[in-house]
Amino acid sequence: MTTVNSDIYAYNHNGQNIKVHWSRDTYDEKEYTDRIEFNYKDVDVSECYNDKKNVYWYDLTGFMCNIIDKIGKDKFDKFKNYYNECEILDNEYIILDNKIYKPYINTFPYGRFTYYIIEMKMKDGRLLDGKSNIDIRCTSPYYIEECNKDKLISMLKYRVKQYYKEKKIPPEGEYLLKEETEKYNKILQWFEENKIKSYVLNFISN
DSSP, rough: OOEEEEEEEEEEEETEOOOOOEEESSSSSSSSSEEEEETTTTEEEEEEEEEGGGGHHHHHHHHHHHHHHHSTTHHHHHHHHHHHHHHHHHHHEEEEEEEEEEEEEEEEEEETTEEEEEEETTTTSEEEEEEOOOTTSSSSTSSGGOOOHHHHHHHHHHHHHHHHHHOOOOOOOOGOOOOHHHHHHHHHHHHTTTOOHHHHHHHTOO
């Protein structure tokens, strides 16, 4: 891991000026992680993120400050653990009606490329995938849909959620992860008890 860029930003939250330390760490030419660090109301905040979901340093800074305002210093560490678990579940799986589903993923290495098949069958037999109408003549693997795992998963999530919204038909039971679903609902219960459930879920699903 190498830090390739860093800066210090000024952020104003409810009249309080906050100094936000931002840095970007890279693992290879394609993967990177951004980090923000700041102190607000005697709470040290350190959070990693990337902009794949269109969340930037100022969005995350404001969100964390609002959480501290809502739940206070004593509960923040527990919130951070739950929030990070929710982020992982939201990134890796498909969440419908508070249930966690894992799509079928298969990989086909071909030379220096890796092709993916990512799909999910709904209970009415409809098979959904993440492919889009991208010109397969593109030479860069980032733009060839079968090589872009993140894009395939993102498109599949959108299609599954739209299908469920329109037809009220969930995925087949074989995709349901019971243990992760129980964990997720335990976290939701804690969010609900602390009156931050809607705020947190809206931010995560942005």
